[in-house]
Amino acid sequence: MDIKAIQALTEQDMLAVNQLIEQQLQSNVALVNQLGLYIVNSGGKRIRPILSILAAKALGHTGNEHIRLATIVEFIHTATLLHDDVVDESLLRRGNPTANAEFGNAASVLVGDFIYTRAFQLMVGFNKMQVMDIFAHATNVIAEGEVLQLMNCNDPNTSEESYMQVIYSKTAKLFEAATELAAIITEQDEDVINGLKFYGMHLGTAFQLVDDVLDYSANQAELGKSIGDDLAEGKPTLPLIYAMQNGSQAQAELIRGAIEKADGKDYLDKVLAILEETNALALTMQKAQEEAEKAINYLSVLPDSEYKDALIALAKLSVDRKY
Numbered sequence: 001m002d003i004k005a006i007q008a009l010t011e012q013d014m015l016a017v018n019q020l021i022e023q024q025l026q027s028n029v030a031l032v033n034q035l036g037l038y039i040v041n042s043g044g045k046r047i048r049p050i051l052s053i054l055a056a057k058a059l060g061h062t063g064n065e066h067i068r069l070a071t072i073v074e075f076i077h078t079a080t081l082l083h084d085d086v087v088d089e090s091l092l093r094r095g096n097p098t099a100n101a102e103f104g105n106a107a108s109v110l111v112g113d114f115i116y117t118r119a120f121q122l123m124v125g126f127n128k129m130q131v132m133d134i135f136a137h138a139t140n141v142i143a144e145g146e147v148l149q150l151m152n153c154n155d156p157n158t159s160e161e162s163y164m165q166v167i168y169s170k171t172a173k174l175f176e177a178a179t180e181l182a183a184i185i186t187e188q189d190e191d192v193i194n195g196l197k198f199y200g201m202h203l204g205t206a207f208q209l210v211d212d213v214l215d216y217s218a219n220q221a222e223l224g225k226s227i228g229d230d231l232a233e234g235k236p237t238l239p240l241i242y243a244m245q246n247g248s249q250a251q252a253e254l255i256r257g258a259i260e261k262a263d264g265k266d267y268l269d270k271v272l273a274i275l276e277e278t279n280a281l282a283l284t285m286q287k288a289q290e291e292a293e294k295a296i297n298y299l300s301v302l303p304d305s306e307y308k309d310a311l312i313a314l315a316k317l318s319v320d321r322k323y
Helices: 003-009 011-024 030-040 047-058 064-086 099-103 105-124 128-154 160-185 190-217 238-246 249-261 264-277 282-302 308-316
Strands: none
Touching: 003 011, 003 047, 003 308, 011 030, 011 064, 011 105, 030 099, 030 105, 030 249, 047 064, 047 160, 047 190, 047 308, 064 099, 064 105, 064 128, 064 160, 064 249, 099 105, 128 160, 160 190, 160 238, 190 238, 190 264, 190 282, 190 308, 238 249, 238 264, 238 282, 249 264, 264 282, 282 308
């Protein structure tokens, strides 16, 4: 099953999600509407809401609660992106100017806050304390992950363990919530809830690791942002950590200098050569593939269906993509 087949399988549900997104982004404040429309039209994979839909459908869900769930997940993700782009001073996302580039940092931060709070308003509609608890905890962990990543910036001594904690917090935690909550709103038993929770966690980890690789290996036009952005921002991602572990002292020192100075333009070509020589990108991809396989194994709690097949396919596609 390829991505087009997965999109076709979820098309009607995603149309409902998009309608709810547009409805919930409406405000009496003109700038909120303007920036909200810009976000909606900016595209994106929408993989997180698709995960919620597929997981709920794989569990036999026939109601509409999964539409609300998927919308909340997308709102939380969107709010984090708005804030991230301000923190990272990013000017390009998905091949288009970022919201902060178009509307300014202040507007992006404040509309990000609006979207966060709108997400929590939608959560109340479930009337389930467990849903509120998981979403509130996930949002808090994401914020902690962003702070931890900020602390790790320009620090070449960042360990693999510390970086994996960043990945879990800032990326995998929302994947985890997206699938775990699909099991909770459909009132599954603990084994199914945990199976979908860990599927999401490992899938999110794989997804972020591949993003780390693509930052140094993708076609810039396909990626939709500049190659080497992580290096330019002084982020010690796993490819750089592996390169320092496996390279010569001189190679490690060069990468350390690049991370400390966060000057990607001067160092990028040399760092790319070191990543190739130390097999760092291949090692990171290997770890991503291992995470994807773990995710697939946790789907054993689901009955066979086209939705389960789609979840398996998404795990495989997460490590077999070019952007």
